[in-house]
Structures are given as structure tokens and as C-alpha cells.
Amino acid sequence: AQSVTQLGSHVSVSEGALVLLRCNYSSSVPPYLFWYVQYPNQGLQLLLKYTSAATLVKGINGFEAEFKKSETSFHLTKPSAHMSDAAEYFCAVSLTGANNLFFGTGTRLTVIP
């Protein structure tokens, strides 16, 4: 079985500060991992994905994530937060790249001016 745990349902950072959103996964086989962002009243937008290639994955809007097998983690980072980053972020896992994603409970990011 596979699952995802996102630590911290709410994270607040100051504008310009480092963004770190945590995600740990559980999977019996090598997983495919994703980070999605959701703005109010919108669907989900893919930020980045890990599909067993490079462990450091760069995504859109300056976000990146590092796959650490030993820690079963896939944390999302951005060096400098921008006001437009305020949104809800979801980590997701799937097996063998199948199109049935298992999502974490989400982390709401607030950026303080």
C-alpha cells in the first residue's frame, strides 16, 4: 500500500524567506512522487514530479524537491517566498506511474509581507 504524510497543515513564512514543505511517503515499491499546488477556487497545477530519474527535481515557479529514499521523504523547497506562492500544496504518490494518485492532506502556505 502507498500513502503520503504532509507534516504541518499550515505553514507561514515571510516574503523572501525559505519555503520548506514536508512530505514523507510510504510505498512497497519505488514510487512516483508529485507536488501539486491549488489556488482558491481552482484545480490542481503540477509543480514537479519524481519518476526515478534525478533525485533533485526542479519544477515551475522556482520550486524544487529532493527525493531521499533513506528518509522516505520528498520535501518541497523554494529559496525565496513570493506573495503569489500563497496557496495549498499537495504531495501525491502513485505506483508505476499509474494515474490513480494518493494525495496527502495538504499544506496551506501563507506568505507574510
Added chain:
Amino acid sequence: KAGVTQTPRYLIKTRGQQVTLSCSPISGHRSVSWYQQTPGQGLQFLFEYFSETQRNKGNFPGRFSGRQFSNSRSEMNVSTLELGDSALYLCASSAWGAGAYEQYFGPGTRLTVT
């Protein structure tokens, strides 16, 4: 390319009624997945269709069903609506082949059951 479109965007139904939601995938995409998003349960996978066949199914009761047409458009149906079915229903499409792992989501249909 136009993105994933979902209709209607908002819907209000009464308990016991049934509802049909529609999803048009990105042109050329053959896989359509449906998800339910609620404050209590979060995002949960409902089912996936590929080439008019259900390929994967989540853990939802039989009241939830779907289908896919030859043009890849998909519909999902919920019969005998319950208050707990109030949710944002998201549709996602994916191509088949290289980059098949990437799903593109529509804006969702917000269903309110009263």
C-alpha cells in the same frame, strides 16, 4: 491547447437525486481520472478511464459511476445523493506514452447537496 474543462462549475442538488458531471480532456489525451475533494477526507481517487474502459477504481460505493466516450470525454454520475457527497469533483487528463505520468486538472465542479 485548451485545458481540461468541466461542466457545470457549480451545482446544487437535493438529497436522493442523481447528478451527472462532465469532463472534456485536453485534446489528444486518452486517460481521464476523477477525484473527490472534501475538507474532511481530502483528495480521493474515484476512478480512471482509458479508451472507454475503466482502468482503475477507488474505494467508493457503487452509487458513483462513470463512463468515457470515443472522443475521450468523460462523465461521472452519482445516484441517490447524500449530504456527504457535497464536494469539489476534479477531473484530470493524461496522455498515453511519454510523460504519461503527468495529469492535468480541470477547475472542478462544486456539488452542494441539500
